[in-house]
Amino acid sequence: MSEISALSVSDLKVHFPVGGGKVVHAVDGISFDIPAGVAFGLVGESGSGKTTAAMACARLNDATDGTIRLGGDDITHLDGDQMRQARRDIQVVFQDPYASLNPRERAGAIVRRPMDLMGIGTPKEREDRVDELFATVGLRAEQKALFPHQFSGGQRQRIGIARALATRPKLIVCDEPVSALDVAIQAQILNLLGRLKAELGLSYLFISHDLGVVQHLCDKIAVMYLGQIVEIGSRSAIFRRPMHPYTMALISAVPTLEAGMDAGMRLKGDPPSPISPPEGCRFAGRCQFAQDRCRQQSPVLSGDPDGQRVACFRARDPEVAALRDKLTSTPA
Amino acid sequence: MSVTDTTPPVAATAGKPLPKPVSPSRQVWQMFRQNHSAMIGLFILFAIIVISIIGPSLYTVSPRDMVWMPLTPPGQSEYLLGTDYLGRDLLAGLINGGRVTITIGFSAAVLTILIGVTIGALAGFFGGRIDNVLMRVTEFFQVLPNLLFAMVVVMLFSPSLINIAIAIGIVSWTSTARLTRAEFLKIREMDYVKAERSIGAGNARLIWKVILPNAAPPLIVVAALSIGSAILFEAGLSFLGLSDPNAMSWGRMIGDNRPYILDSSWGVTFPGIAIFLTVLAISLVGDGLNDAINPKLRQR
Numbered sequence: 115m116s117e118i119s120a121l122s123v124s125d126l127k128v129h130f131p132v133g134g135g136k137v138v139h140a141v142d143g144i145s146f147d148i149p150a151g152v153a154f155g156l157v158g159e160s161g162s163g164k165t166t167a168a169m170a171c172a173r174l175n176d177a178t179d180g181t182i183r184l185g186g187d188d189i190t191h192l193d194g195d196q197m198r199q200a201r202r203d204i205q206v207v208f209q210d211p212y213a214s215l216n217p218r219e220r221a222g223a224i225v226r227r228p229m230d231l232m233g234i235g236t237p238k239e240r241e242d243r244v245d246e247l248f249a250t251v252g253l254r255a256e257q258k259a260l261f262p263h264q265f266s267g268g269q270r271q272r273i274g275i276a277r278a279l280a281t282r283p284k285l286i287v288c289d290e291p292v293s294a295l296d297v298a299i300q301a302q303i304l305n306l307l308g309r310l311k312a313e314l315g316l317s318y319l320f321i322s323h324d325l326g327v328v329q330h331l332c333d334k335i336a337v338m339y340l341g342q343i344v345e346i347g348s349r350s351a352i353f354r355r356p357m358h359p360y361t362m363a364l365i366s367a368v369p370t371l372e373a374g375m376d377a378g379m380r381l382k383g384d385p386p387s388p389i390s391p392p393e394g395c396r397f398a399g400r401c402q403f404a405q406d407r408c409r410q411q412s413p414v415l416s417g418d419p420d421g422q423r424v425a426c427f428r429a430r431d432p433e434v435a436a437l438r439d440k441l442t443s444t445p446a
Numbered sequence: 447m448s449v450t451d452t453t454p455p456v457a458a459t460a461g462k463p464l465p466k467p468v469s470p471s472r473q474v475w476q477m478f479r480q481n482h483s484a485m486i487g488l489f490i491l492f493a494i495i496v497i498s499i500i501g502p503s504l505y506t507v508s509p510r511d512m513v514w515m516p517l518t519p520p521g522q523s524e525y526l527l528g529t530d531y532l533g534r535d536l537l538a539g540l541i542n543g544g545r546v547t548i549t550i551g552f553s554a555a556v557l558t559i560l561i562g563v564t565i566g567a568l569a570g571f572f573g574g575r576i577d578n579v580l581m582r583v584t585e586f587f588q589v590l591p592n593l594l595f596a597m598v599v600v601m602l603f604s605p606s607l608i609n610i611a612i613a614i615g616i617v618s619w620t621s622t623a624r625l626t627r628a629e630f631l632k633i634r635e636m637d638y639v640k641a642e643r644s645i646g647a648g649n650a651r652l653i654w655k656v657i658l659p660n661a662a663p664p665l666i667v668v669a670a671l672s673i674g675s676a677i678l679f680e681a682g683l684s685f686l687g688l689s690d691p692n693a694m695s696w697g698r699m700i701g702d703n704r705p706y707i708l709d710s711s712w713g714v715t716f717p718g719i720a721i722f723l724t725v726l727a728i729s730l731v732g733d734g735l736n737d738a739i740n741p742k743l744r745q746r
Binding site for chain 1: 464465467468469470636637638640641642643644645646647648651656659660
C-alpha cells in the first residue's frame with residue numbers, strides 16, 4: 115500500500131485476566147487498515163470484541179499484543195504527554211450520549227475541554243472554535259451555557275461529535291454512536307457523520323451491530339466473530355457477495371421491506387465462551403455448513419489482500435454459494 | 447437505511463427561546479427548598495451559628511466568672527437560665543460553648559471528609575493492590591472501638607480543641623472512605639470518564655475534577671451528618687472529662703454539672719437541649735439534601 119493509512123492495526127490482541135488463571139480472549143489477533151478518508155465498519159454481535167478492539171485502538175484499553183499505527187506512527191506503547199499529543203489525531207464518539215457527557219459541565223466547556231487539555235490555541239481561539247463546532251454539528255452557539263441534562267439524546271450525541279472534532283482529528287472512533295437513539299434521530303446523526311466525513315476528509319472506525327447502519331455510512335467493512343475478523347471487504351462486496359456464512363446470517367437478519375425477515379438463514383444459540391474458544395473455526399458450532407475439518411483447523415483470512423478476504427474453508431463450496439445466491443437475489 | 451440528507455435541526459429550534467441553564471446543584475437546591483422540614487433545619491442551624499458568632503459580643507457576661515449564687519434555678523435572677531455549681535451564668539455558657547462545639551463539629555467533619563475522601567478516592571480509582579492496602583488500613587481503623595480509641599488519642603496528647611477534633615476525625619473517617627470508594631468504582635467506568643481520558647486527561651484531573659464532583663452529592667450528605675455525630679462525640683468525650691480545660695463547650699457543661707444533676711437539673715438540661723437542637727437541625731438538613739439529591743427515593 116503506497117499511501118499511509120489513517121489507522122493500521124496488525125495482529126491486535128486484547129486479553130483480560132479474570133482470575134483463576136483464566137483469560138478472556140476479547141480480541142484475538144485482528145489486523146486491518148483504514149485508508150485516509152475511509153469509513154471502516156467493524157460489525158459483530160454482542161461479545162464479539164468489536165468495542166474492545168475499538169477502545170484499544172483509541173488506547174482506552176491496553177493492547178496485550180500487536181501494534182496500532184496512527185498515521186504511520188506506532189502508538190501502541192505511547193504514554194504521558196506523547197500519548198496526549200497523539201490523541202489530537204484520534205478521537206472517540208461514544209455509544210450512550212446520556213453517559214458520555216459529564217453531567218456537571220456546561221456543553222460549551224465539554225466541547226472546549228480537549229483544546230484546553232492539549233493546549234491548542236489561545237482561550238479566545240478556543241471559544242471561537244467552540245462556536246464554529248456547534249454550528250458544524252447543528253447546534254446553536256447560545257446552547258453552550260446549558261448542561262447535558264437539558265438536551266435531547268440526539269443533541270447530546272451532536273455535542274459528543276463536536277467534542278471529538280475539536281482537535282481536528284484525522285480519525286474518529288465511533289463506538290455504536292447511534293444505537294442508543296431513536297431511528298429518526300439515528301438517520302440525522304448518520305447523515306451528520308457522513309457530511310463531516312466528506313467535508314473534513316475524516317476517517318472513521320465505526321463500530322456497530324447493525325448492518326443497516328454500516329451499509330449507510332461505511333466504505334469498508336469487517337465482520338468480527340468471537341474476537342476475530344471472519345470477513346473483510348468493501349461495502350459492495352460484503353453486501354452483494356458475502357462469502358462467510360456468518361456474514362450471510364447477519365445480512366439475512368437485516369429486516370427489509372420487501373423480504374421481511376425470512377430470507378436466508380437464521381442463527382441459533384450463543385457464541386461460545388471467549389475464555390476457552392473452541393478449536394478450529396470459532397463459528398463452526400453454529401454454522402449449518404460446518405464439517406469435520408472446520409472443527410479441527412482454524413481457517414485464516416484469504417483472498418485478495420486489498421479486496422475481499424474471508425476466513426472460511428467452505429466459502430467457495432456450492433452449498434454455501436446457493437445460499438448466497440438466494441440471499442443476494444432478493445432485491446435489497 | 448436510505449434516508450435523504452436531512453439538515454441538522456438548527457432551523458427547527460432557531461426561533462424558540464432557549465431554556466435557562468440549570469446546573470445540577472441548582473436542581474438540588476430547588477428540590478431542597480420545597481422540603482419544609484429541611485428548611486426548618488437549615489433555619490435553626492443558621493440561627494445557632496449566628497448566635498455562636500455574634501452572641502458573645504452582644505451578651506458580654508463571661509462564662510467563666512462566678513456571677514451569682516451557685517445552683518440558682520432559671521428565672522430567679524437577672525441571669526435568665528440560672529447558674530451552675532460554681533455560680534457561672536448558664537446562658538453565657540451556652541452562647542460561648544456553641545462556638546467551641548460547632549467549631550469542633552465542623553473541623554472534625556472536615557478532617558473526616560479529607561481523610562475519608564482521599565483514601566476512598568485513591569482506592570476506588572486505582573483499584574488493584576492500592577485498593578487492597580488502603581481498604582485493609584480502613585478495616586483496621588473500623589474495628590477499633592471508636593470512643594476508646596479517641597480517648598487514648600486525646601489522653602496521649604493534651605486535651606486541646608485541636609487534638610479533640612483530630613481524635614474524632616481519626617476514628618470516624620472509615621465509612622466516608624468506603625462510600626467514596628464505592629462511588630469511584632461506579633463512576634470511573636462511566637463513558638464520560640473514558641471520554642475525558644480520550645481527550646488527554648491525566649489521572650489527577652480524572653480523580654479531582656471529573657469523578658469527585660460527580661461523587662460529591664452522597665458525600666455532601668455524609669459530611670453534613672458527620673458534623674452532627676462529631677458534636678455528639680465531643681459531648682461524649684467532655685462528659686467523660688476529656689475536654690479542653692480552657693474552652694467552654696456544651697458537652698463540657700453537661701460533664702461539669704453531672705454530679706449536681708439531682709439538685710439542679712437545669713445545669714445539664716439546657717446544654718443538652720442545645721446539642722439536641724443542633725444535631726436535629728443538621729440531621730434535617732442532611733436528610734433534606736439526601737432527598738433532593740436522590741428524588742426517586744422520596745417517593746417511597
